[in-house]
Amino acid sequence: MTRRPLRAVALAGAALLVLATTAPVHAAPALQSRGGGCFSPATVGAAGRAAPGARTRDADTRSMSASEQRAVEQRTRDLLAARGKPGTGPFAAVTVPVYVHDMVDTAGNGTVTSQQVSDQIAVLNATYAGTESSQAGNSGFSFSLAGFNTVVNDAWHQDKQSATYRKQTRQGGKNALNIWLVDFSYLGIATFPWDYRKSPGTDGIRVQWDSLPGGHITHYNLGKTATHEAGHWFGLYHTFQGGCTTTNDEVSDTPAQSGPTTGCPSGADTCTLPGLDPIHNYMDYSYDDCYNQFTPGQVNRMQSMWSAYRA
Numbered sequence: 001m002t003r004r005p006l007r008a009v010a011l012a013g014a015a016l017l018v019l020a021t022t023a024p025v026h027a028a029p030a031l032q033s034r035g036g037g038c039f040s041p042a043t044v045g046a047a048g049r050a051a052p053g054a055r056t057r058d059a060d061t062r063s064m065s066a067s068e069q070r071a072v073e074q075r076t077r078d079l080l081a082a083r084g085k086p087g088t089g090p091f092a093a094v095t096v097p098v099y100v101h102d103m104v105d106t107a108g109n110g111t112v113t114s115q116q117v118s119d120q121i122a123v124l125n126a127t128y129a130g131t132e133s134s135q136a137g138n139s140g141f142s143f144s145l146a147g148f149n150t151v152v153n154d155a156w157h158q159d160k161q162s163a164t165y166r167k168q169t170r171q172g173g174k175n176a177l178n179i180w181l182v183d184f185s186y187l188g189i190a191t192f193p194w195d196y197r198k199s200p201g202t203d204g205i206r207v208q209w210d211s212l213p214g215g216h217i218t219h220y221n222l223g224k225t226a227t228h229e230a231g232h233w234f235g236l237y238h239t240f241q242g243g244c245t246t247t248n249d250e251v252s253d254t255p256a257q258s259g260p261t262t263g264c265p266s267g268a269d270t271c272t273l274p275g276l277d278p279i280h281n282y283m284d285y286s287y288d289d290c291y292n293q294f295t296p297g298q299v300n301r302m303q304s305m306w307s308a309y310r311a
């Protein structure tokens with residue numbers, strides 16, 4: 001966004017999210033985030049998270065309790081077993097159709113160029129192909145722009161009536177990634193694949209429009225917010241889900257970390273469990289230029305989730 005959002009706008013957005021069964025914990029008004037549902041209010045906005053006026057990432061999916069998390073794992077196993085897919089083995093490459101909805105206001109705020117959209121698709125393709133690190137996994141997912149439309153609506157631009165505008169504008173089936181570009185107090189918000197069956201009309205990701213490549217949000221303008229949010233859409237949790245536990249994010253090769261990362265603190269190690277904090281992982285909250293990988297374990301999880309919920 002070109003200007004800081006009004007606090008009232010941010011609060012209204014949070015209220016709407018609660019109604020939509022998303023339960024983000026709102027960051028301090030001056031903060032911005034793309035995070036997931038595992039923050040406590042005391043964690044969000046803690047001193048030192050970000051300089052005043054800067055954006056960070058915070059609660060960006062509905063909250064998942066430990067019991068809900070276990071239920072999702074069991075349901076996923078059952079679905080894969082029913083389809084004769086154990087969740088491992090060869091995975092045929094998938095091209096995901098992407099529909100981009102640019103929600104602008106009547107003054108033109110929120111406008112992105114077709115070049116920015118093209119560049120965003122390129123970032124998705126690079127990050128999901130594992131091109132940014134020798135340790136990154138190749139997900140087998142690629143992305144193809146299927147539609148780019150602009151919607152002029154002052155309220156929708158500010159992510160108000162989000163369930164309504166998503167239902168009215170969403171395109172494609174369960175395999176289609178819809179990206180709504182809006183101006184809100186977050187960097188992004190995502191839905192999970194296991195929620196598609198109940199809420200197909202709102203499936204997709206909402207992304208701060210100025211986080212696209214060429215945008216103006218310091219530290220968050222390389223297009224990696226869409227990569228992070230799409231990770232949730234594919235079924236990934238944050239790398240710090242569950243904190244310092246062995247269950248953690250249900251992925252064995254992402255070391256546990258006690259909480260989200262801000263910036264790019266080399267050598268961070270916040271749990272006594274093995275491994276340094278995965279600060280370069282797209283599912284942490286690090287700066288865009290710190291991100292460089294999904295792990296092979298995350299790739300396996302995304303592929304299993306795809307087979308269970310989006311194939």
Ligand SMILES: [Zn+2]
Nearest residue numbers: 034035036060
């Ligand atoms: Zn997130």
